[in-house]
Amino acid sequence: MQITVNGQTQELTVQDNTLLIDLIRDQLHLTGTHSGCDTTQCGCCTVLMDQVAVKSCTILARQAEGASIQTIEGLALQDLHPVQEAFSQEHGLQCGYCTPGMIMSTVYLLQRYPNPSDEQIKEGLAGNICRCTGYVNIIKAVKSAAKKMQETKA
Amino acid sequence: MNSPKELLRKEDLRLITGHGKFTADWSYEGMCHAYMIRSPYAHAVIKKIDYQQVLKAPGVIRVITAEDVQQAGMKSLPTGSTMQNPDGQNQVLTPMPVLATDKVRFVGQPIAMVVADTYEHAKHAAELVQMDLDVLEAVTDYEAATQSQAPQLHEQANGNMSLHFIKGDQAATEKAFEQATFVSSMGVKSQRLIGSPMELRAVVGKYDPVTERYIVHTPNQGMLGMLGALEHITGISKAQIDLQTQDVGGSFGIRGGAFSESVLVMLASKLLGKPIKWVGTRSEIFLSDWHGRGLDLNGFIALNENGKILGMRFENKADLGAYTCYFGSFIGARNVSITMNGVYDIPAVSMSSELYFTNTVPVSAYRGAGRPDIAYAIERLIDHAAFEHGFDPIELRRKNFIQPHQFPYNNQIGSVYDCGEFDRLLTRALEMSDYQNFEQRRAQALQNNKLRGIGLAYFLEASGAGTAPKDQVLGQFAKEGILRIYAVTGASGQGHETSFAQIVHEKIGLQTNQIEFVAGQSDKVMVGSGTGGSRTLYGAGSAVFNLCEQVLEKSKALAIQLLNTKEDKLHFSNGSWTNTETGEALTLAQMVQKTFVEGQPHALNATGEASSGATYPNGCHVAEVEIDPDTGVTEIIQYIAVDDVGVAISPALVQGQIHGGIVQGIGQAFFEQAVYDETGQLLTGSFMDYAMPRAGCLMNIKTEKIEVPTKNNILGSKGVGESGCSGSLPTLSNAVINALRPKGITELDMPFTPAKIWAALQDH
Numbered sequence: 001m002q003i004t005v006n007g008q009t010q011e012l013t014v015q016d017n018t019l020l021i022d023l024i025r026d027q028l029h030l031t032g033t034h035s036g037c038d039t040t041q042c043g044c045c046t047v048l049m050d051q052v053a054v055k056s057c058t059i060l061a062r063q064a065e066g067a068s069i070q071t072i073e074g075l076a077l078q079d080l081h082p083v084q085e086a087f088s089q090e091h092g093l094q095c096g097y098c099t100p101g102m103i104m105s106t107v108y109l110l111q112r113y114p115n116p117s118d119e120q121i122k123e124g125l126a127g128n129i130c131r132c133t134g135y136v137n138i139i140k141a142v143k144s145a146a147k148k149m150q151e152t153k154a
Numbered sequence: 155m156n157s158p159k160e161l162l163r164k165e166d167l168r169l170i171t172g173h174g175k176f177t178a179d180w181s182y183e184g185m186c187h188a189y190m191i192r193s194p195y196a197h198a199v200i201k202k203i204d205y206q207q208v209l210k211a212p213g214v215i216r217v218i219t220a221e222d223v224q225q226a227g228m229k230s231l232p233t234g235s236t237m238q239n240p241d242g243q244n245q246v247l248t249p250m251p252v253l254a255t256d257k258v259r260f261v262g263q264p265i266a267m268v269v270a271d272t273y274e275h276a277k278h279a280a281e282l283v284q285m286d287l288d289v290l291e292a293v294t295d296y297e298a299a300t301q302s303q304a305p306q307l308h309e310q311a312n313g314n315m316s317l318h319f320i321k322g323d324q325a326a327t328e329k330a331f332e333q334a335t336f337v338s339s340m341g342v343k344s345q346r347l348i349g350s351p352m353e354l355r356a357v358v359g360k361y362d363p364v365t366e367r368y369i370v371h372t373p374n375q376g377m378l379g380m381l382g383a384l385e386h387i388t389g390i391s392k393a394q395i396d397l398q399t400q401d402v403g404g405s406f407g408i409r410g411g412a413f414s415e416s417v418l419v420m421l422a423s424k425l426l427g428k429p430i431k432w433v434g435t436r437s438e439i440f441l442s443d444w445h446g447r448g449l450d451l452n453g454f455i456a457l458n459e460n461g462k463i464l465g466m467r468f469e470n471k472a473d474l475g476a477y478t479c480y481f482g483s484f485i486g487a488r489n490v491s492i493t494m495n496g497v498y499d500i501p502a503v504s505m506s507s508e509l510y511f512t513n514t515v516p517v518s519a520y521r522g523a524g525r526p527d528i529a530y531a532i533e534r535l536i537d538h539a540a541f542e543h544g545f546d547p548i549e550l551r552r553k554n555f556i557q558p559h560q561f562p563y564n565n566q567i568g569s570v571y572d573c574g575e576f577d578r579l580l581t582r583a584l585e586m587s588d589y590q591n592f593e594q595r596r597a598q599a600l601q602n603n604k605l606r607g608i609g610l611a612y613f614l615e616a617s618g619a620g621t622a623p624k625d626q627v628l629g630q631f632a633k634e635g636i637l638r639i640y641a642v643t644g645a646s647g648q649g650h651e652t653s654f655a656q657i658v659h660e661k662i663g664l665q666t667n668q669i670e671f672v673a674g675q676s677d678k679v680m681v682g683s684g685t686g687g688s689r690t691l692y693g694a695g696s697a698v699f700n701l702c703e704q705v706l707e708k709s710k711a712l713a714i715q716l717l718n719t720k721e722d723k724l725h726f727s728n729g730s731w732t733n734t735e736t737g738e739a740l741t742l743a744q745m746v747q748k749t750f751v752e753g754q755p756h757a758l759n760a761t762g763e764a765s766s767g768a769t770y771p772n773g774c775h776v777a778e779v780e781i782d783p784d785t786g787v788t789e790i791i792q793y794i795a796v797d798d799v800g801v802a803i804s805p806a807l808v809q810g811q812i813h814g815g816i817v818q819g820i821g822q823a824f825f826e827q828a829v830y831d832e833t834g835q836l837l838t839g840s841f842m843d844y845a846m847p848r849a850g851c852l853m854n855i856k857t858e859k860i861e862v863p864t865k866n867n868i869l870g871s872k873g874v875g876e877s878g879c880s881g882s883l884p885t886l887s888n889a890v891i892n893a894l895r896p897k898g899i900t901e902l903d904m905p906f907t908p909a910k911i912w913a914a915l916q917d918h
Contacts, residue, residue, distance in 0.1 A: 029181075030172065031172070031175070031176075031178075031179040032171070032172015032173065032174070033172070034176070034178075034352075034353070034403075035178070035354060035433075036352050036353070036354065036436065037436040037840065037841050038435045038436045038437055038840065039436065039840045039841055039842050041840070041841035041842060042352065042436075042841060044352060071172065072170075072171065072172035073171065073172040073173070075171070075172075076171050080170070080171070084170040084171065087166075087170050088162055088163065088166040088167075088170055089162060091162065091163070091806050091807070091809075091810050093163075093166065093169055093170065094404075094647030094648070094649070094810060094814065095351070095352065095353070095401070095402065095403045095404045095646050095647030096165065096166075096168075096169030096170075096174050096401060096403070096647070097174075097176060097351075097352040097353045097401075097403030097404065098352045098403075099169050099170060100170075100172050103170060118850065118853060121849065121850070122848075122849055122850030125848075125849035125850075126848055126849065128849070129352065129841065129846050129848065130352070130849075131350060131351055131352050131404050131406075131814075131818075131846070132352075132404055132647045132810075132814045133810060133813060133814055133817075134810075134813035134814045134815075134816060134817030134818075134820075134847075134852060134878075135817065135847075135848070135849040135850065135851070135852070136813045136817075136852060136855055137810060137813065138849060139849060139850070139853070
């Protein structure tokens with residue numbers, strides 16, 4: 001099958017039951033996408049598929065045939081993405097395990113709502129679990145990234 | 155766009171770009187994959203286990219069985235400290251075998267490990283196992299475990315009891331209760347929790363037959379704890395094990411020691427001559443990571459007519475799960491007792507705890523390990539006593555606070571509190587929460603059909619003195635002038651790389667990018683404790699401080715040479731030595747660069763060390779909640795946390811620890827609970843049915859720190875990792891009860907789910 005990952009189009013052979021996360025981690029060795037549960041609840045495996053946030057543990061690799069996938073490694077090919085910067089500046093991470101998924105979900109959230117309300121942030125991150133930070137600084141990071149991205153645009 | 159240099163934590167760049175390295179990210183050429191066969195029953199006699207079909211399955215290389223474990227001469231898992239019954243007899247210890255032999259005692263207990271060429275093959279093959287088991291009745295709580303005809307888990311544990319622990323002066327406490335004008339009691343349950351670090355527990359192991367050494371990757375809280383456990387179980391000297399860890403995705407006390415999978419991967423790697431990887435699924439983690447809490451704490455308080463506390467006692471029940479593992483026994487015994495008087499000057503205190511076995515996952519440390527639980531029990535008891543006997547809950551606390559002039563204060567349980575300014579923190583928390591105008595807000599809320607409540611708690615906890623007599627760190631300079639610091643302790647999100655660099659920068663002026671902190675390198679010989687009991691910052695941090703003092707002293711001699719001057723003509727500031735006569739200056743890094751000889755340790759290398767005692771972090775938290783009586787849903791309107799953490803080295807990291815601790819407390823207060831059915835099946839075995847706190851559960855939080863420096867370590871810092879939990883359990887509970895009390899509800903157990911609150915409101 002053909003798939004574009006972080007801008008690189010490639011031909012890969014997969015089993016019918018290979019999950020997208022296994023293709024990303026085991027075949028492409030992009031280990032920034034993490035597995036954290038078996039039930040599509042934690043969001044550690046979130047990636048963008050054709051610019052929409054998806055949980056890569058719940059998508060068969062074949063379903064991503066022809067799609068363009070962006071993983072955490074593809075977010076900062078040169079400079080850091082404002083969302084990445086904001087997570088660091090606002091201390092929106094501690095152990096860092098959920099962070100790639102949190103960042104990808106935030107990128108998607110800000111794509112939909114450049115200036116999100118509290119309710120939109122809660123809804124946008126409802127599928128991502130963090131056990132360390134208490135989310136307070138994650139929400140701060142989302143707001144600060146939104147602000148910075150708005151300013152850059154203006 | 156900013157450059158990565160402007161990032162705040164040294165850990166962050168790799169973690170936000172997907173370049174962190176967690177255990178499952180390690181891979182080796184020719185690596186095989188393991189999958190565990192676990193007990194499907196809570197209590198059963200093993201008659202026969204047939205692996206024939208498993209072995210015939212595609213890709214399967216071997217099944218590691220209990221027999222293999224026995225042949226390898228492995229011991230069971232460590233049981234932690236042994237405590238004594240009132241008659242002086244040791245408690246009943248029941249070490250958990252690496253793989254079950256005669257009996258299984260909880261659902262999820264490891265029975266065998268399947269090794270195959272791929273993960274999928276191993277997993278599918280494991281399903282083909284044929285187990286002939288005689289299923290026995292199970293017990294899952296105190297009532298069931300202690301009934302006269304109850305099935306017994308272990309032959310040696312009569313009535314499923316492990317220990318009756320007593321502490322304090324029983325006679326004096328009894329007398330205090332006889333003399334009391336007012337007596338109150340309050341029983342609380344700190345329900346069983348599942349810690350759930352986000353990183354799935356995993357082990358990657360590789361045995362080298364030539365050197366007879368093992369490389370082991372696995373999440374841990376510091377190398378010596380993990381190596382000690384591996385050595386204890388396998389008998390393989392820790393000198394033969396290279397424990398390599400970079401990033402750990404949360405631990406919270408659960409990952410201090412080895413699990414069955416850790417040593418099985420080592421064994422399989424040796425038997426098969428191949429690297430082996432085991433990564434647990436989340437369902438397996440629910441069934442095999444040690445669980446937390448599981449305590450019933452029943453408090454009694456005796457007051458005189460003025461509200462002075464004369465005595466306090468607790469009668470507790472602690473669920474150990476199926477085996478005594480690691481810190482399990484410590485929690486419901488020692489840890490709940492050491493600060494059982496809280497922040498109050500109480501003349502007579504005593505405690506009695508019964509520790510018992512059930513057919514459930516063994517319990518060990520989870521964020522606070524007994525200290526949040528006892529803080530919860532004390533502060534619920536105080537609030538309840540105030541309500542029952544007509545005292546103002548704030549004034550009742552104030553009246554009984556240990557006063558600043560009473561320090562050092564011996565609490566009669568053996569803890570000596572060194573300092574604290576409880577009244578000052580309380581006053582500040584009342585201000586920040588606008589406590590005095592609360593009744594107006596309650597009345598306003600009622601107009602919108604909402605039940606508003608305010609809760610306050612003052613907690614105190616003991617952060618650890620450590621398991622090792624002292625903490626050492628090695629400081630080694632590299633050619634470029636970079637200082638690499640090696641330590642025993644290991645981070646799992648706390649930001650050691652950042653905090654230790656800050657200590658060095660402040661003391662000897664090296665830039666933070668010239669300092670590298672390296673944890674978990676088992677070839678470095680050091681003494682020290684792991685991360686736990688909220689002690690690393692002041693434990694290893696004090697050793698880092700001492701290292702800096704030595705480097706500075708040694709660098710003076712070098713500066714005399716390099717700047718060609720005398721001691722009294724030298725001045726050190728901002729990381730540079732200056733010859734005050736010539737103005738010539740050299741930074742420490744430049745001095746190292748000039749004098750570095752390849753292959754030789756640099757003259758400025760040193761071993762820092764420090765002995766640090768326990769500290770007593772404390773704080774006053776106030777929460778305001780609003781309950782919708784139609785749905786039972788609680789919203790946290792505001793949370794105020796005023797904490798005394800001593801000297802804060804990295805204020806932002808301290809705040810992060812407090813946020814995280816408070817929200818884990820919110821998890822326990824409103825969402826989380828491990829639920830077993832009567833047959834011992836775990837009903838909350840995934841994130842679908844074990845509710846975790848999610849984004850937005852706490853929107854309005856204000857934290858403030860008041861630094862009362864401790865003298866128990868050179869930094870003046872107290873622990874902070876577990877403060878949030880200790881503060882939020884009683885604070886939130888008091889707030890919920892405060893909201894419900896006008897409806898006649900004065901007692902309710904966590905978690906305060908909408909269903910539970912709604913049902914309670916219907917009953918009243």
